[in-house]
Amino acid sequence: MHCHVAGIGAGGSGAFISEQLRHSWKYRIYLKSFGISEDELRQHGDGLVIRRLSEQLAESQLVGAAVVLALDGVVDEQGNLDRARTESYVPNDFVARETAKYANLYFGASVNPYRPDALERLEQARADGAVLIKWLPAIQQIDPADERLIPFYEKLVELDLPLLTHAGDEHSFTRADNSLGDPLKLRLPLDLGVTVIAAHVATSGQQDGQDNMARLLPLFEEYPNLYADISSLTQLNKVRFMRRLQDSGVAAERLLYGTDFPLIRTGLTSPLFSLPQLGWQRTLPLLKVRSAWDQDVRLKLAYGLPAEVFSNAAALLLK
Template sequence: MNSFCLAATAFILLFCLSSRRVDAVEHGKNIIDIHCHTAGIGAGGSGCFVSPALQNSWKYRIYLKAFGVTEKELQKEGDSLILRRLSEKLAASQRVAAAVILAMDGVVNDAGELDTARTEIYIPNEFLAREVRRYPNLMFGASVNPYRRDAIQRLEKVADGGAVLVKWLPSIQHIDPADKRLVPFYLKLKELGLPLLTHTGEESSFTRTRDELGDPERLRLPLSLGVTVIAAHAASNGRNCGERNHDRFLRLSQEYPNLYADISALTQMNRLGHLLRLLNHKELHERLLYGTDMPLLKTGIVSPYAFLFRLPPAKLLAITGIENPWDRDVALKEALGVDDVIFTNVAALIRMPARIAKLISSKSNGGRQ
């Protein structure tokens, strides 16, 4: 490459990065990530665990690297290290102010107790609720398997502990959202004002799944009872009963105004085209929520260059050059057509702790109180 080409490339890069900084200042730091994961191996008495099958999988090392930790570091400092690293990286973001960190309950046996033999990953509510209070930019997303013997009491406890939502991953927790035995659980969710964030579509992050439980049609029961339901990933992959899950989600969204969806994971290379297809439904924009599915953003499955034929080279270069994963994700989704309404919907949906509301207000006003 000759000197002229080098100079031209440098000029384009500097121009694009300068534009990005201006955009960040203009927009302010007021975005909430509603879909952010943590993990743990039980270090420091956390109570977390990862199944032997998942630890022996090639995915395990990738996840540790994406979280920015090693197994040795976790053994030395405890599982709370992952939350500290998440908070620090989030604090460095110019656009995203806070994130909902998700607990993960396990599979439950016939006696209504945790079945560790069939559970792939477990992140207890008690550990997460305690740890997120230490950070000004993290919120508690609880997880309660409704088949637990004391599920209602657990719901009340996590609500008292500051939970802003309840998270399910039915295909690995073996939860059937359409099971009529769950009606009391749903009514308690509604009473407590806790949204249900539940995975929809296929699941590929674990070693075994029951993907039929991710069928969005199974959400009719909680929706009919008035529960606020958030379909994680907008059912963007897989099929059930001969239909695309996404089409089944769209039909439900027309019937139930209490059905929302997050846009996490929709820029992954295994979901190309899904975000653009979803954004075509303008009537849904006020019910779409920003999320990242962190740490998957940092596993190599998301790249701006996957959109080489949709975005101009200068824009791709600028986005690729953004170091912070949240800022890079926001910039990519903005370039693909995600509007300000979608980026700010989360704040209007969840009951934010006072410390988070204050943080959002401060960051939105350039740090001025």
Template structure:
């Protein structure tokens, strides 16, 4: 029976891709992956708001990494667990792990009250060097007193781009005082991965900082901007955020997007098809937004009426999280070329 089960799994896996275009094994890079950490054998920080929120338990569950494990093995153990899962993936080669800087006031002071969690650059870079399954994306808050030096250091540590989340890190993208910061990104050839649609993964968000039209400032200075989730969720003054970003994309060829989280049922159901129909495929990059690709949030069964029973059932049988996410996005129309494009050398 075990042999029969293995053969059935292989047939199902093949059937998902056979008529969807050739996807090379171990060729895909996940450009959007998060890690959990608690402050054990690392300088990670988890604020009281995060700990007291219901998501604290939920995130431990979907990360498959608990605080008790971190106490025993150290925060870095999550990288080992993730590397083992990536090795078992048929299609995923490696993943870019995103750091997350603390919140700073405009005066350059750390704002602990608004910092829900802190994933230091050094922590991510250390484990990305240790394990070939990972690349490192830095996070440098633009109000840090040493922001420009920190960008240089991040590049020297191997950062492939910089990630910012204005609704959580609390800064305006078009703040004129950030001009030198954006110039430094261009000088260092560091793209900027940034979130400009509605954010709902934290206990508190300040959506006024996530204004997609404000991207024109860094774009006008030559920054390569990667819009997380293709800005698919939300509206500004009655206009969908994705449309505002698309207008900018017509004028700025260095504006690109990742397709992470675009199958999440609760907030982004149907968004992947909208993005596929409106964006040029050569400006899209694969991302998962792990751990939000868990079956609980992104199950293929949520798309039963779109895909039909047979296709949905086939995808649901794929046990590896990334292979299942790739299969679902392929079945929903994401071109194979998107999976083969990469921002990582």
């Protein structure tokens, strides 16, 4: 329930990537992990990214479907899209249109709440089949604790749309305001009854001398409407957090399976990075798994996560 796509505007998608990001070393890695080239995008359009995602997913024996995420941009003081401060923009209508072509893909919308028509955009997203709303606060310049967002949160509750929001620091782009990833900023939407999914269980960075995961974990006892996804927890820089999550006492029904695709195809989640935790006997068979999706599931199962974690997202999002 956590898969990213991107585009360069080919085929009239409306998507774009900033020049700064396109000239970053990360750009070619992302293209390779999507299984495409820039020439192919120009020839076939940005929809090819979503088609390749669906094809790769279809080869999986363990994962039946995925939520594909749009990504709204930064907005200026007038509420208009600020292209100069937006690193990646993936429009809702593009993702809704393309995912509708494939039975194994679902639409995850993104709406910057500072847009003047944000509530109307939420209603349109729901009408187009969105199963959640995605935020990257550090990139989109969204403060989840801003009380001006109360009407937005109330609309999410009315529409029964969960909010999947990045918690913790963000390092996939060239710049970020990581103070906006503070998990304690999620108290406002939680207090208002929003179903909040904290991406990555806040496994990066710190605020006020306390690491973000430590700030998030106590909130699970306080808010029954708080969930977290386990995407990226087997990355090289995060494997230490998997055991910590398991030892935290967070109930399995509050954890949702996610991949943070395309990162599972970059090599960052190689089972070799989990060798110290799993040992050779459990690690070696994982290296032979061809599908990146299946390898990701089997790797997380090898840590001892309950099987229900891998079906919780469907139960929550496809009601």
